[in-house]
Amino acid sequence: MVLSRLRESLTSALRDLLKAPFVDKRVLEETIRSIQRALLIADVNVHLVLSISNRIRERALKESVPPGFSRKEVVLRVIYEELVKLLGGEEPPDISIPTGKGYALMLVGIQGSGKTTTAAKLAWFYKRKGLKTALVCADTYRPGAYEQLAQLADKINVPIYGYKEAGSKDPLKISIKGVKFFKEKGYDLIIVDTAGRHKDEKSLMNEIMEINEKVRPDEVMLVIDATIGQQAKTQAEAFHKAVKVGSIFITKLDGTAKGGGALSAVAVTGAKVKFIGVGEKIEDIEPFNPPNFVSRLLGMGDLKSLIDKMKEVELTKELGEELITKLSSGKFTLLDLYSQLRAIKRMGPLARLLELIPGFGLTITKDMADVASEKLDRWLIIMQSMTQEELERPRIINRSRMERIARGSGTTVKDVKELLNYYNMMNKAFRRLIRRGRRFRGLGVPRGLRM
Ligand SMILES: Nc1nc2c(ncn2[C@@H]2O[C@H](COP(=O)(O)OP(=O)(O)OP(=O)(O)O)[C@@H](O)[C@H]2O)c(=O)[nH]1
Ligand SMILES: [Mg+2]
Known part of the structure; x- marks a missing residue:
């Protein structure tokens, strides 16, 4: 691991x-x-x-x-x-690549960071997702760079374009021609592997800037070796100054204890880590997802579900409190009941919702709160057949209105009556609660209720 x-x-x-x-x-x-x-x-x-x-x-x-x-x-x-x-935030990075556009992805990074290996990993990863992928070798400095990439490309059966195809040793020419070549052939993703070896850092940066300017890749991905730990920040910033780094690939996380340093250091630069390299083989690539990664780090796969549950309870509590605030204005209409019933449908019994609010659960008996699910569906349909006025002033619903509503909703007058009875019962309970509001002072009942 x-x-x-x-x-x-x-x-x-x-x-x-x-x-x-x-x-x-x-x-x-x-x-x-x-x-x-x-x-x-x-x-x-x-x-x-x-x-x-x-x-x-x-x-x-x-x-x-x-x-x-x-x-x-x-x-x-x-x-x-x-x-x-x-390690980068709740939101996992978007790793999708549009198809049919000849999306050009340029890899940059210092010597030995893992660009060439990563190029092949990415080509393999996206090919498996059904994209037509291709590789361009813009490294003409490192002896055998072309052969290294060609060998990997051969393994995954992806075409390569380099100095041989371009008939030139100029990285810029190869990049321009290579991207154009694959674009015209209808490739979805064209990955450009650049050189890391250069006589000095300045000339390396200059070359990257020039290729970036002329090729205009859709994305520049910085490849960083995790073994440098927190030094990754300085490196990311240096590259970011030269070209706009869109994403980061952290390699060699398998072989180092310093990976946490590298991941956290680049997180502060704002560019998202999209993938991590976890071995030398082509398949050793993983999309990076901070929440999943942390769950694994903490050795608790179920931690996320615990937290989701906690969040849901908090949301439910908020909704319940919103309801109380509304009630405290003295008005509980069928419209409110409608939105409550929808919330119940989404989140479970009203009883649970109300239990979460101190002093509230007592007011409503379990029978009142537990409404069978088919009944809920029927009531929602009935309310959809009511006019706005009826929803706001249920009192006006007389026998002939009931008949109309029942017809409109494909139910019976008995069903409509049942809903109205339920509404009246809830309304009474809420009124009682408001009268007793004073007693709940200090129990966390929203201000509106504290009379
Ligand atoms: N353990 C491990 N090794 C890796 C990973 N990625 C790359 N390597 C190794 O790192 C070394 C350098 O990888 P290259 O892909 O050649 O690096 P490069 O950035 O293209 O190097 P230059 O072209 O010279 O700049 C190779 O031995 C790779 O096998 C990884 O995720 N895990
Ligand atoms: Mg290389």
Whole structure:
């Protein structure tokens, strides 16, 4: 496994946290110290380590514990979220490539960073996704560069264009002609492998800038060797100054303990890490997805589902509170019932929703809140047959209106009555609650209810 050392120390830090009977300041500090140690060993920059420690410290004991969860789980969530942030954020990068456009992807990077290997990996990866991919070898400095790429290309059965095809040793000419050649042939993705070896860094940058200007690739991908750890930042910035780096490929994450340093260092430059290289073979390529990566690092595959559940409960609670605020204005119409029923359909029983709000669950009995799902569907259809006025002022719904609504919704007057009874019952319960609002003062009931 990639970054096994970091993984071991992080999972052991979490194991200790989970073993503690409860989380207090002392336990939290111990956990933070273990995480710091783990990150520093992985060559994460010391400033980054300090700021992630501070954020964990600030959030872990302060953030509210959603109903049904424990403080420990909140701490886990905070650690997970902060690590995800450190390694690039919640949003996984978009690795899709449009087809039929001759998308030109230029790889840049210093000598030996893994460009040529990466070119073949990418060609293989996208070919497997059904794209027509091709390779251009713009490296005429390194002896055998063409042969190296040609050999890899042959393995995956992807065409290559280089000095032989171009009849020239000029990298710029080869790039221009190669991209044009494959574009005309209808290739979807054309990967340009550039040189890393040069007499000095300046001439390397100049060449990249020139190719970039004349070829105008759709994307420049910077290839960085993970073994340089946090030095990756300086490198990323230097390349970014020369050409606009659109994405990053971090190689050799399999063979280094410093990968955490490389990943976190480039995350701060703003360019997204799209892939990681996890071995020398062509198939050793993985799209980079910070949330999944961190879940694996923490050795907890189910962590993400725990956090999703927590988020859902929070959202439900918010919705419930919104409802109460609305009720406190004294009006609960059929329209409100409609949106409530839709929310229930999405999120489960109203009883659960209301339980989450202190003092509220008591008001409504379980029977009132548990509405069978078919009934819910029928009621939603019935309400769709009502006029706006009827929804806002249910009182006006008399017998003849009921008949019309039943006809319009393909139901019976009995069904319509049942819905109206339910509405009346809920309305009464809510009114009772509002009258009692005073009693809930200080229990976290929204301000509107505290009379
Ligand atoms: N373990 C491991 N080795 C890799 C990975 N990617 C590349 N390598 C190795 O790194 C070495 C250099 O790779 P190249 O692809 O030749 O690097 P390059 O950037 O094209 O080098 P130049 O063309 O000389 O600038 C080779 O031995 C590769 O096998 C990886 O993800 N993991
Ligand atoms: Mg190369």
